[in-house]
Amino acid sequence: MKKWxxxxxxxxxxxxxxxxxxxxxxRQASWLIQVDQKLVDAINVSGLSQHVxxxxxxxxxxxxxxxxxxxxxLILFLWRIHQVWWAGLLTVALAxxxxxLIVLKMVIAxxxxxxxxxADSGFSFPSGHVFSTMLVACMVVTLxxxxxxxxxxxxxxxxxxxxx
Numbered sequence: 001m002k003k004w005x006x007x008x009x010x011x012x013x014x015x016x017x018x019x020x021x022x023x024x025x026x027r028q029a030s031w032l033i034q035v036d037q038k039l040v041d042a043i044n045v046s047g048l049s050q051h052v053x054x055x056x057x058x059x060x061x062x063x064x065x066x067x068x069x070x071x072x073x074l075i076l077f078l079w080r081i082h083q084v085w086w087a088g089l090l091t092v093a094l095a096x097x098x099x100x101l102i103v104l105k106m107v108i109a110x111x112x113x114x115x116x117x118x119a120d121s122g123f124s125f126p127s128g129h130v131f132s133t134m135l136v137a138c139m140v141v142t143l144x145x146x147x148x149x150x151x152x153x154x155x156x157x158x159x160x161x162x163x164x
Contacts, residue, residue: 022104022108022125022126025108025110025125026107026108026109026110059129062129062130062132062133063128063129063132064098064101064128064129064131064132067132067133067135067136068094068098068132070136071090071094071135071136071139072094074090074139074140074143075087075090075091075094078090086143086146090139093135093139094135097131097132097135098132101126101128101131101132104126105125105126105128108125108126110125
C-alpha cells in the first residue's frame with residue numbers, strides 16, 4: 001500500500017468517526033449523555049472548575065476571533081512577501097472552514113449546557129474553538145512543510161502542539 005493510500009484510509013476513518021459522533025449528538029444518544037455527565041462530575045470532583053480564570057484564558061486563546069485574527073495576520077504577511085497564491089489559499093481555507101463549521105452547527109444543533117462555566121452563545125457541537133485552532137495548526141504545518149521540508153514539518157508539529 002502506498003503512503004497516500006494509507007493516509008487516505010486514516011482520513012476516511014476519522015471522518016467516519018466524526019459522522020458517528022455527530023449522529024449520536026443529533027439523536028441525543030443515552031451513552032453520550034452519560035459520558036457528558038461523567039466528565040462534568042470528574043471536573044467537579046477534581047477541583048478544575050474552581051480555576052475559572054485559567055479556563056476563561058484558555059477559551060479566549062482558542063476562540064475563532066483570536067485564531068481568525070492570527071490567520072488574517074498570516075495572510076497579510078504572505079501577501080506582503082508576494083506569496084499571493086498562499087495568501088489566497090489561506091483566505092479560502094479560513095472562509096470555507098468557518099462556513100463549514102456554521103453549517104455543521106446548524107445541522108447538528110446541539111444546545112449548550114444549562115450551567116456553563118464560561119458563558120457562550122450558539123450551539124455547542126462541533127466546537128468552534130477546537131475547529132479554529134486545528135485549522136490554524138494545519139495551515140502553519142502546511143506552510144512550513146512547503147517552505148522547509150521535513151525539518152520544517154518537525155518544527156511545525158512542535159509549534160502546533162504548543163499552540164494547541
